[in-house]
Amino acid sequence: METKKYKRGRTTFDVQEIATAELSEFLSKNENYFPVHIDWKNQLALVSDQREKIEKEKNKFGFKCRSCSKGEKITWVYLLECDYDKYEAGGALVQDCFPYLNNEQRETVKTGMCPDCQRKFFASNYEEDNS
Numbered sequence: 001m002e003t004k005k006y007k008r009g010r011t012t013f014d015v016q017e018i019a020t021a022e023l024s025e026f027l028s029k030n031e032n033y034f035p036v037h038i039d040w041k042n043q044l045a046l047v048s049d050q051r052e053k054i055e056k057e058k059n060k061f062g063f064k065c066r067s068c069s070k071g072e073k074i075t076w077v078y079l080l081e082c083d084y085d086k087y088e089a090g091g092a093l094v095q096d097c098f099p100y101l102n103n104e105q106r107e108t109v110k111t112g113m114c115p116d117c118q119r120k121f122f123a124s125n126y127e128e129d130n131s
Helices: 020-029 051-055 081-088 103-111 115-121
Strands: 004-008 011-019 034-039 044-048 059-064 074-079
Touching: 004 034, 004 044, 011 020, 011 034, 011 051, 020 034, 020 044, 059 103, 074 081, 074 103, 103 115
Parallel strands: none
Antiparallel strands: 004 011, 011 044, 034 044, 059 074
16 A cells, blocks of 8 residues: 555644545454545545554543533543534534544534433434344
């Protein structure tokens, strides 16, 4: 695989291009890699094994739950400020702005809902397949 340079925030790091159709398989075989950017239009994902570099750039963002009683519960998510700015500007999907977050964290950013409320309102997403 060819290594390319990718800039996110103040950090530049090495990435490889992977077809989105092959991303899950690649990540399961290469545990040190994580998605940095997903270009759905061109069906490409950029992946990197330089997790420590990007983790140093993340900032702590607090989201007040809009569903809990009194809305006093805060969920903390670590994000890159440049990604949050891009998301807040609109026009970009949450999964495109934050490919390094899991589904629950992205839902918190998108809706402000804490993980407990997500489990309550979207219970079918959390049910285990018993078959």
